Amino acid sequence: xxxxxxxxxxxxxxxxxxxxxxxxxxxxxxxxxxxxxxxxxxxxxxxxxxxxxxxxxxxxxxxxxxxxxxxxxxxxxxxxxxxxxxxxxxxxxxxxxxxxxxxxxxxxxxxxxxxxxxxxxxxxxxxxxxxxxxxxxxxxxxxxxxxxxxxxxxxxxxxxxxxxxxxxxxxxxxxxxxxxxxxxxxxxxxxxxxxxxxxxxxxxxxxxxxxxxxxxxxxxxxxxxxxxxxxxxxxxxxxxxxxxxxxxxxxxxxxxxxxxxxxxxxxxxxxxxxxxxxxxxxxxxx
Amino acid sequence: xxxxxxxxxxxxxxxxxxxxxxxxxxxxxxxxxxxxxxxxxxxxxxxxxxxxxxxxxxxxxxxxxxxxxxxxxxxxxxxxxxxxxxxxxxxxxxxxxxxxxxxxxxxxxxxxxxxxxxxxxxxxxxxxxxxxxxxxxxxxxxxxxxxxxxxxxxxxxxxxxxxxxxxxxxxxxxxxxxxxxxxxxxxxxxxxxxxxxxxxxxxxxxxxxxxxxxxxxxxxxxxxxxxxxxxxxxxxxxxxxxxxxxxxxxxxxxxxxxxxxxxxxxxxxxxxxxxxxxxxxxxxxxxxxxxxxxxxxxxxxxxxxxxxxxxxxxxxxxxxxxxxxxxxxxxxxxxxxxxxxxxxxxxxxxxxxxxxxxxxxxxxxxxxxxxxxxxxxxxxxxxxxxxxxxxxxxxxxxxxxxxxxxxxxxxxxxxxxxxxxxxxxxxxxxxxxxxxxxxxxxxxxxxxxxxxxxxxxxxxxxxxxxxxxxxxxxxxxxxxxxxxxxxxxxxxxxxxxxxxxxxxxxxxxxxxxxxxxxxxxxxxxxxxxxxxxxxxxxxxxxxxxxxxxxxxxxxxxxxxxxxxxxxxx
Numbered sequence: 001x002x003x004x005x006x007x008x009x010x011x012x013x014x015x016x017x018x019x020x021x022x023x024x025x026x027x028x029x030x031x032x033x034x035x036x037x038x039x040x041x042x043x044x045x046x047x048x049x050x051x052x053x054x055x056x057x058x059x060x061x062x063x064x065x066x067x068x069x070x071x072x073x074x075x076x077x078x079x080x081x082x083x084x085x086x087x088x089x090x091x092x093x094x095x096x097x098x099x100x101x102x103x104x105x106x107x108x109x110x111x112x113x114x115x116x117x118x119x120x121x122x123x124x125x126x127x128x129x130x131x132x133x134x135x136x137x138x139x140x141x142x143x144x145x146x147x148x149x150x151x152x153x154x155x156x157x158x159x160x161x162x163x164x165x166x167x168x169x170x171x172x173x174x175x176x177x178x179x180x181x182x183x184x185x186x187x188x189x190x191x192x193x194x195x196x197x198x199x200x201x202x203x204x205x206x207x208x209x210x211x212x213x214x215x216x217x218x219x220x221x222x223x224x225x226x227x228x229x230x231x232x233x234x235x236x237x238x239x240x241x242x243x244x245x246x247x248x249x250x251x252x253x254x255x256x257x258x259x260x261x262x263x264x265x266x267x268x269x270x271x272x273x274x275x276x277x278x279x280x281x282x283x284x285x286x
Numbered sequence: 287x288x289x290x291x292x293x294x295x296x297x298x299x300x301x302x303x304x305x306x307x308x309x310x311x312x313x314x315x316x317x318x319x320x321x322x323x324x325x326x327x328x329x330x331x332x333x334x335x336x337x338x339x340x341x342x343x344x345x346x347x348x349x350x351x352x353x354x355x356x357x358x359x360x361x362x363x364x365x366x367x368x369x370x371x372x373x374x375x376x377x378x379x380x381x382x383x384x385x386x387x388x389x390x391x392x393x394x395x396x397x398x399x400x401x402x403x404x405x406x407x408x409x410x411x412x413x414x415x416x417x418x419x420x421x422x423x424x425x426x427x428x429x430x431x432x433x434x435x436x437x438x439x440x441x442x443x444x445x446x447x448x449x450x451x452x453x454x455x456x457x458x459x460x461x462x463x464x465x466x467x468x469x470x471x472x473x474x475x476x477x478x479x480x481x482x483x484x485x486x487x488x489x490x491x492x493x494x495x496x497x498x499x500x501x502x503x504x505x506x507x508x509x510x511x512x513x514x515x516x517x518x519x520x521x522x523x524x525x526x527x528x529x530x531x532x533x534x535x536x537x538x539x540x541x542x543x544x545x546x547x548x549x550x551x552x553x554x555x556x557x558x559x560x561x562x563x564x565x566x567x568x569x570x571x572x573x574x575x576x577x578x579x580x581x582x583x584x585x586x587x588x589x590x591x592x593x594x595x596x597x598x599x600x601x602x603x604x605x606x607x608x609x610x611x612x613x614x615x616x617x618x619x620x621x622x623x624x625x626x627x628x629x630x631x632x633x634x635x636x637x638x639x640x641x642x643x644x645x646x647x648x649x650x651x652x653x654x655x656x657x658x659x660x661x662x663x664x665x666x667x668x669x670x671x672x673x674x675x676x677x678x679x680x681x682x683x684x685x686x687x688x689x690x691x692x693x694x695x696x697x698x699x700x701x702x703x704x705x706x707x708x709x710x711x712x713x714x715x716x717x718x719x720x721x722x723x724x725x726x727x728x729x730x731x732x733x734x735x736x737x738x739x740x741x742x743x744x745x746x747x748x749x750x751x752x753x754x755x756x757x758x759x760x761x762x763x764x765x766x767x768x769x770x771x772x773x774x775x776x777x778x779x780x781x782x783x784x785x786x787x788x789x790x791x792x793x794x795x796x797x798x799x800x801x802x803x804x805x806x807x808x809x810x811x812x813x814x815x816x817x818x819x820x821x822x823x824x825x826x827x828x829x830x831x832x833x834x835x836x837x838x839x840x841x842x843x844x845x846x847x848x849x850x851x852x853x854x855x
Contacts, residue, residue, distance in 0.1 A: 014720075043700050045549070048711070055708075056719050061700040063552050064710045064720075065545065066575050072509075072542040076549025076557070079533050080507060081701055084553065105538035259528035260506070268506045269554020269677065269699050271531055278501050278668040281526070285488040286323075286665075 004033045020171040020197025031181045042085045045074040051091035051118035068098025071106040078111045081267035082255040086113040096132040096152045107161040111254040114184045114191045120199040121206045128202035155234035165191035166246040189253045218243030295476040297350030304367025307339040309417040314345045316421040324430035325480030329354040329661035336598040342374035351481040356769035359843045406460045415457035422458035426465020487662035493518025495627040499634025506532040507550040507557035509543045515654035516588035519560040540565035544572030554699035560586040570612045577617030579709045582641035589653040600839030601654035603812040609649045618738045621791040623651040625767025631666045639672035655841035656765040680705025685716040693736030745794035752783030759804035763787040773847035793825040808832035
């Protein structure tokens with residue numbers, strides 16, 4: 001069997017043994033290969049944190065930028081060259097905390113990018129503080145009396161903003177994860193996949209076992225275009241649903257709304273300013 | 287008395303003033319173009335309050351037989367649209383200022399020449415024609431051509447219904463006639479002859495010049511959050527997106543804006559963000575990202591008085607040291623500061639080449655005064671200079687951060703060639719992967735800082751105006767340039783020259799001989815702490831500097847600088 005072209009080969013990986021990130025990495029590599037994509041057409045964009053190191057362990061182009069800022073960078077990349085497959089990947093603190101404003105506005109803007117959020121409900125790299133998705137009551141070195149804030153519900157927010165593709169999976173469900181990843185990448189427009197994962201070092205509450213026991217599958221009969229039902233599923237108090245909550249395939253991606261691409265698909269790197277037009281524009285000010 | 291017999295005057299200054307929403311900009315728009323097309327050199331600048339309606343705003347127009355490019359205090363003809371104008375412009379209204387207004391409506395207790403603006407408007411169809419009538423009246427007073435007035439008004443209102451266009455032309459021509467009759471009655475005791483060489487000149491303000499320069503420099507991606515006074519560049523480029531095939535996006539905040547621009551550069555675009563002080567401050571982490579990623583980046587920073595919200599619609603050169611120190615960590619950068627609209631075009635164009643060539647952030651510092659001001663200039667030249675894209679087609683073994691002799695690694699973009707382009711905000715190895723090797727860290731810092739030598743060698747020289755055998759040297763950067771040059775000339779001093787720095791940082795090595803020749807160096811800046819003076823002290827041998835500073839929120843005027851320059855010992 002040939003090596004997966006997205007596989008970097010043996011290397012030193014900075015994740016803890018048993019980390020859910022390994023599973024996400026493997027599934028993503030396999031999905032990209034199964035889709036018939038080549039590393040030269042994929043750009044991974046990430047922020048900062050353990051999840052954000054994923055691009056370093058996967059053969060493709062990458063832009064490993066600032067904490068919380070993967071989405072605007074990914075939007076800029078997609079808008080500059082719409083032919084690239086752009087994946088923005090980071091953790092829950094990065095995407096939902098530091099980058100919360102970009103999360104909302106990227107959904108509104110709807111670039112054709114896929115957003116994988118490693119959600120372990122804790123800050124790992126900074127050693128165990130609460131994340132926006134931490135559950136109330138969790139005691140941490142900073143939240144010494146326990147978290148009291150309402151957990152951020154990324155799915156409900158995304159559905160409220162009429163995101164085109166909203167799904168959740170769990171690293172313990174490889175087949176589901178792979179299926180959702182593929183559909184998310186194939187979706188035309190912004191796609192959110194919240195990936196539940198355990199943090200072996202800093203989250204002793206939401207363990208692998210806890211996720212197994214507290215997740216349930218969305219029934220096959222769910223109509224993914226039913227936004228109200230999707231919202232109801234996303235806000236169900238008991239456990240965390242897995243599967244595709246909501247799809248809206250009618251939305252036009254950001255880059256297709258850009259006048260610059262209406263009659264010309266040339267990526268920006270291959271474009272030059274039309275100097276005759278510029279000279280005419282200047283002359284119009286006589 | 288016939289017009290021809292009136293005493294000639296080299297130039298006249300007209301000031302239009304009133305509340306926001308009263309339409310002084312419509313008068314200005316028509317009048318300046320009519321005068322320019324009638325052969326006069328013109329200059330127009332505005333000062334305005336941060337509000338949508340009310341307040342007191344003014345536009346100063348210089349009409350001249352010679353080129354004019356700097357603001358002045360004195361007013362030859364004032365057109366007040368309300369009473370508040372008199373308090374607002376107190377100090378600028380002199381004994382010789384002619385006040386032209388509708389005495390039926392404004393009674394300021396001062397001698398006013400009756401200009402039947404309201405009467406004409408009423409006759410034409412209502413108060414909304416007052417502005418066109420006023421523009422016509424002033425065109426008549428200055429002796430512009432009525433056919434040009436007709437055409438300009440027609441153009442201004444093109445897109446409106448026929449009746450509106452016709453009535454505006456009617457109001458303008460009636461105003462024109464009334465203006466001419468004021469002259470015929472000897473009410474306007476001077477006449478400004480038209481100039482030479484105005485035909486073929488263009489009218490663009492600083493914001494448009496930056497936008498056109500960006501287009502000339504190959505800019506094809508803009509992302510920004512609106513903020514006065516930088517928004518003019520954003521709206522100008524947004525108006526050109528379809529025509530020039532450029533991507534323009536209003537970001538949710540300045541942090542998103544700069545990160546989008548960096549993503550766009552990574553994918554091969556030539557990107558820019560336009561912002562003002564507070565927005566620039568929000569972009570700082572992104573600027574630092576450009577430093578470590580070795581990404582090109584162009585930011586237009588239109589300065590306004592801070593700190594905080596400061597004076598949102600006023601002018602200052604208060605953010606030079608912010609731009610110099612923006613972003614954590616150590617990395618090279620380039621700062622340009624145009625002193626004129628022509629220079630704004632040239633520097634914006636150059637900024638894209640420099641950013642791309644050296645893979646560093648480049649800042650273009652303007653200010654409210656510069657972006658909002660315009661005067662007739664020879665057409666800007668859209669040539670192929672600075673169009674070369676400094677990107678390479680990648681091979682399979684491509685390394686984004688390859689160590690080279692000059693520190694500049696060939697820059698590839700995803701999708702162009704077979705290589706993989708890996709850009710990282712962490713310290714990284716040549717391939718772009720995270721490293722914690724202290725040895726690699728040291729080599730990467732050296733590599734990034736090595737680019738400074740190439741940047742310095744490619745510096746834009748400062749420009750000397752005045753006698754080369756000077757003993758006193760006025761030093762300036764950015765928008766005060768034209769006012770300093772005119773004031774220096776007016777002062778009649780033969781011992782003094784002016785050295786203008788279009789490139790502020792790194793301090794161009796070409797400045798050294800001029801600075802060393804001077805017995806006395808005086809820095810002129812629109813700020814309170816002589817920020818460029820501080821840079822000169824740090825980066826040149828000059829340790830003693832005088833300073834002429836202004837930080838009221840208004841630009842330097844020719845008269846005040848003439849006085850200050852004359853008094854320098």
